[in-house]
Amino acid sequence: MVAVTKGFGADAIEAARATGLTDIGENYADELARKFALVQGAGATWHFLGAVQRNKVARLAPLVDCWQSVARLEEGARIARHRLGARVLVQVSVSAAPGRNGVAPASVPALVGGLSDLGLSVGGLMTVAPPDPDGARAAFETLARLADELGLPERSMGMTDDLEAAVRAGSTMVRVGRALFGPRPPERSGG
Secondary structure, eight states: OEEEOTTSOHHHHHHHHHTTOOEEEESOHHHHHHHHHHHTTTTOEEEEOSOOOGGGHHHHTTTOSEEEEEOSHHHHHHHHHHSTTOEEEEEBOOSOOTTOOOBOGGGHHHHHHHHHHTTOEEEEEEEOOOSSHHHHHHHHHHHHHHHHHHTOOEEEEOOTTTHHHHHHHTOSBOEESHHHHOSOOOOOOOO
16 A cells, blocks of 8 residues: 555654555655655655656655656656666556546557666556546456556556455555545645
8 A cells, every 4th residue: 555645744654654554655746855855764665656757857766666657758768867777667548538647558568668678677557547436447457457468566556436446456556645644635736
């Protein structure tokens, strides 16, 4: 389980760690860097969940243990330049929803190969499912099938509202925020 502390203070990280959760997820580069400094890493495994902005990679590379949202070879190249061997998950857009980051399922094998050729450790695939239960179930099944076909062990799928369906479909990693910490504070710019 990745405890997603987006929008919450460093106390959320301390609360997660106190319960034994070691994986911490952040969506915004500036927020991750700020919290990492406040808790001095906290002995946690840090996941970057947001869209990879190439101009922020150099600052995040020493902090991030797993980049969960790599959707383009250019993003991977920037990560590899600053941290060869970094662990990445390929974000797959399985629902074709507008505004969703991710690579189309048909392009996943080429991207996985390209990222591996760059010297990155591709651990698996990640997706954000559509909000409807049937769409979510289909998205999770598609991602699990793709991961199986490529021999990738990690399947990061499922969040607070759909984690049960994700686990039934074979998720190995869920990203949970609201269920752990309650409603998010009002959105603020995080970079």
